[in-house]
Amino acid sequence: MKNVDDLIGSANELADQGLSNGEIADELNVSRETASWLVERGGGTATREPAPTDALEDIHIDWSAFGRDSTRLSYVGRAMADLLGSTDGDNEEIDLVVGIEKAGTPLATTVALELDADLATYAPRKHQWEEGDIDDLSGNFSRNFAEIRDRECYVVDDTITSGTTMTETIEAIAEEGGTPVGCGVLVDKRGVEDLEGVPVESLLQVIRVGQEG
Numbered sequence: 001m002k003n004v005d006d007l008i009g010s011a012n013e014l015a016d017q018g019l020s021n022g023e024i025a026d027e028l029n030v031s032r033e034t035a036s037w038l039v040e041r042g043g044g045t046a047t048r049e050p051a052p053t054d055a056l057e058d059i060h061i062d063w064s065a066f067g068r069d070s071t072r073l074s075y076v077g078r079a080m081a082d083l084l085g086s087t088d089g090d091n092e093e094i095d096l097v098v099g100i101e102k103a104g105t106p107l108a109t110t111v112a113l114e115l116d117a118d119l120a121t122y123a124p125r126k127h128q129w130e131e132g133d134i135d136d137l138s139g140n141f142s143r144n145f146a147e148i149r150d151r152e153c154y155v156v157d158d159t160i161t162s163g164t165t166m167t168e169t170i171e172a173i174a175e176e177g178g179t180p181v182g183c184g185v186l187v188d189k190r191g192v193e194d195l196e197g198v199p200v201e202s203l204l205q206v207i208r209v210g211q212e213g
């Protein structure tokens with residue numbers, strides 16, 4: 001996708017297929033509010049969540065040029081592993097990488113390969129959400145992958161927007177008895193130094209210019 005019109009088109013195609021705004025948000029990697037905005041801009045009817053009244057501020061990150069090619073993805077994994085190593089100066093100690101489903105999992109796999117580390121995955125609570133209070137739900141670690149307890153780990157995802165998903169994952173790892181020592185993402189749209197005291201390393205930063213306030 002090259003521009004917002006492509007996004008509007010995709011959002012409306014998905015809406016026409018009957019997807020909710022939450023599902024469209026998952027597919028397009030944007031917030032639920034942004035999904036609602038995109039559908040309404042395309043002439044569709046927003047479902048479940050109201051459109052925001054303020055100007056749109058989210059930024060869609062299309063990293064499919066990496067995601068569709070395993071070789072390129074492995075290069076990104078190498079870069080992220082290197083960046084995470086700069087966090088604590090010695091990532092040879094870390095033998096576990098936790099990927100946040102869905103998009104963070106392939107990235108985490110390449111980072112784990114690079115570090116010769118184990119792989120765990122976490123499905124955040126938003127994946128179970130349809131309606132109602134999302135705080136009543138909980139995420140979960142897949143039993144098909146490595147255990148967390150008593151281990152230090154890196155946490156990997158594609159993007160940070162609000163930081164909600166990464167923060168939830170850090171807390172879930174701590175509750176599971178693990179210790180996150182660094183977070184790695186392709187793009188941190190919020191520009192945070194750390195979340196819950198865990199350093200955040202981003203290959204790219206979004207810096208807004210020319211805006212008031």
Ligand SMILES: O=P(O)(O)OC[C@H]1O[C@H](OP(=O)(O)OP(=O)(O)O)[C@H](O)[C@@H]1O
Nearest residue numbers: 026029101102103160161162163164165
């Ligand atoms: O910082 P936040 O506001 O929580 O947003 C970032 C999250 O949103 C995206 O997930 P999404 O559910 O859109 O897609 P995915 O499940 O395919 O990864 C992204 O992969 C992060 O997990």
